[in-house]
Amino acid sequence: MTAIVLLGPPGAGKGTVAEALAGKGYTHVSTGDLLREQIRLETPLGLEAKANMDQGKFVPDKVVVGMIRSLLESADRGQKFLFDGFPRTLVQAEKFDELLLSLEGAIDGVILLECPAEVIVERLSGRRTCGKCGTVYHVKYNPPAMHNICDTEGCELIQRPDDNEETIKKRLEVYAERTAPLISYYKAKNLIHPINASRSIAEVRSAVLEQLG
Ligand code: AP5
16 A cells, blocks of 8 residues: 655645546545535534534644544555645654554655735635535636536536635634644655646646656
């Protein structure tokens, strides 16, 4: 079992890169998507997660690590994972290492998507998502064929509740405080591959593909 980790601030384009890599043999795991699914199903885990997510705070480490543990323990030995939004605290990174070791897996590389705050605010405020298939669009940079309608499902697109200006600011603060330290953690392990993510979607995609070989 091997894993690629996509690291970067909210809105840097982790989900978009992951979608672009669909078909390359990776299983895409987005902890944000897994948590939103729990919210949709109104499970106790979802209710706990929603209170944190709506305020731009992190969901507790034990909840997220528990979700990843169940997923990896039922995975195939040869499976290749693409993690988007996990790990995002030092505790999660350490638990992830322990878990992979126990399953004879390893992290192949950590793709760091670097993007300045002003680009992020524009990307997140223009993001629209399909509530049915999860496809992510942008009103300017990746619009659907018909205004605000999903190309695949034909339904109206929605705006995520945490994509308002105040919550975006909070998410960026939490990223700087709790996730940015992972850059040194993975640098020390010689796993970091920085990518300039403020370029176009196509350019970022090719840069990531080049890194993955
Ligand atoms: P999550 O869903 O993971 O959100 P995030 O990390 O804040 O990242 P985003 O999904 O907002 O952005 P992205 O980098 O994927 O960008 P995207 O590709 O969509 O997590 C949400 C919440 O869940 C967290 O705040 C937390 O509460 C909780 N959570 C999740 N994981 C957790 C964990 N491990 N521990 C604790 N809590 C956790 O792109 C953004 C927009 O820009 C789109 O519109 C896209 O079309 C556009 N775009 C993308 N790339 C480009 C480009 N190159 N050029 C132009 N536009 C672009």
